Amino acid sequence: MITLKEALKLSKAELASLKEELKAKIAAKAELNAYVDILNVGEGIPIAIKDNIQVSGWSVTSGSNILKGYIAPYNATVIEKLLANGMSPFGRTNMDEFAMGSTTESSCYGKTLNPLNHNCVPGGSSGGSAAAVAAGLAVAALGSDTGGSIRQPAAFCGIVGMKPTYGRVSRYGLGAYASSLDQIGPMTQNVEDAAILYDIIQGYDPKDSTSADRNDGTVSDKLDANVKLKIAIVPDYVKDASEEVRKAYAKAIEALKNAGHTIVEKSLMDPKYDISAYYITATAEATTNLARYDGIRYGNRVEGENLKDTFLQTRSNGFGPEVQRRIMLGNFVLSSGYYDAYYVKAQKVRRLIQEEYNKIFEEVDLILTPVAPRTAYEFGALSDPLEMYLSDIYTISVNLAGLPAISLPVDTAENGMPVGLQLIAAPYAEQTLFNGALSLETQLQG
Numbered sequence: 001m002i003t004l005k006e007a008l009k010l011s012k013a014e015l016a017s018l019k020e021e022l023k024a025k026i027a028a029k030a031e032l033n034a035y036v037d038i039l040n041v042g043e044g045i046p047i048a049i050k051d052n053i054q055v056s057g058w059s060v061t062s063g064s065n066i067l068k069g070y071i072a073p074y075n076a077t078v079i080e081k082l083l084a085n086g087m088s089p090f091g092r093t094n095m096d097e098f099a100m101g102s103t104t105e106s107s108c109y110g111k112t113l114n115p116l117n118h119n120c121v122p123g124g125s126s127g128g129s130a131a132a133v134a135a136g137l138a139v140a141a142l143g144s145d146t147g148g149s150i151r152q153p154a155a156f157c158g159i160v161g162m163k164p165t166y167g168r169v170s171r172y173g174l175g176a177y178a179s180s181l182d183q184i185g186p187m188t189q190n191v192e193d194a195a196i197l198y199d200i201i202q203g204y205d206p207k208d209s210t211s212a213d214r215n216d217g218t219v220s221d222k223l224d225a226n227v228k229l230k231i232a233i234v235p236d237y238v239k240d241a242s243e244e245v246r247k248a249y250a251k252a253i254e255a256l257k258n259a260g261h262t263i264v265e266k267s268l269m270d271p272k273y274d275i276s277a278y279y280i281t282a283t284a285e286a287t288t289n290l291a292r293y294d295g296i297r298y299g300n301r302v303e304g305e306n307l308k309d310t311f312l313q314t315r316s317n318g319f320g321p322e323v324q325r326r327i328m329l330g331n332f333v334l335s336s337g338y339y340d341a342y343y344v345k346a347q348k349v350r351r352l353i354q355e356e357y358n359k360i361f362e363e364v365d366l367i368l369t370p371v372a373p374r375t376a377y378e379f380g381a382l383s384d385p386l387e388m389y390l391s392d393i394y395t396i397s398v399n400l401a402g403l404p405a406i407s408l409p410v411d412t413a414e415n416g417m418p419v420g421l422q423l424i425a426a427p428y429a430e431q432t433l434f435n436g437a438l439s440l441e442t443q444l445q446g
């Protein structure tokens, strides 16, 4: 597939034929179920859009039966920005229901297959976007990342996925899961394309009260693969990862050294604290955000005998099992008597995680860690929800601390599946992040 950088040079007529070509390819690979719909707005470069980002006039369901048939009444800010910069929202990509998952198996549209091995998951929750880019069915895509939902599917499908600093990209028009963690970001074929798409979607937005009012400028015009950075590695953290991930980690360290970067060893707190803090915070916020789907304000109503019964029937029929589980968990941690013991404590742990990262970033420019403990799982392998949550150990602390991070393919495991690793930067240090990622990508390709 043509890259985003190359697509910038295409004429209107060439873009129109690219879209026809894409439609034919998507139809030929329909079994992947990467897209849940093919729609198009505008004449620009086609960008695939996750099913939780509003595009005016398009269906938007967050992969949930409760929203089937709902038509977005306005454009998300990121969509306005694409349209203003010669890009076209093109196609709706599949996702885990309300972005709750790591495999894209929980969508109301059915699972998405990993294009590199159809027996394996594409990762999640932005699995449709990752599969579309990896299969050559999209030039680039948008995903959203609450606890790894861009980076992990990117790693499982062998593409690049980037989560910006919290507040960098407007969440206006993004279906809310956990509002203090969610960020929209680019999913692309390479690092440079990710920087190009990031430049377009980032920026202050008064419509999002958590949007960062800063003007740090664009990054793609200042990309520099020759920078010499100080990069932290975290050996303790990596020791529980699979052998193939540890091998990729060693390979990346070697490549970074060869590119002239200075490597220093650091340690991070046991990720079991990240898991607890994340799954308390995320479920608490999700419970609040999903309260509006009651069949009266939002959501497909299932009429009950009285109002309470209508709420019950609507929510029991509309939400899948994982979403219901998280709503119950969230209500539990917020309920009186448990609020201090769980929710407040999780916020304290979150602060400790932020402080730990801040301290490391006083000394280094970037941190290198795995994205997932192993390569893409076979379907059904993570049927135990706790096991699914534990698979997020390497990605969620980045969201808890609000940091920018990028996942890029580093190695191929013996089973033929890609191994991705992530670079993490200090808040708002996206330029350094992209420079480091480009340097690693260039070194690995050389």
Ligand SMILES: NC(=O)C[C@H](N)C(=O)O
Residues within 6 Å of the ligand: 099, 100, 101, 102, 124, 125, 144, 145, 146, 147, 148, 149, 150, 282, 392
């Ligand atoms: N939404 C995400 O970023 C994925 C994460 N595994 C979750 O279920 O919360």
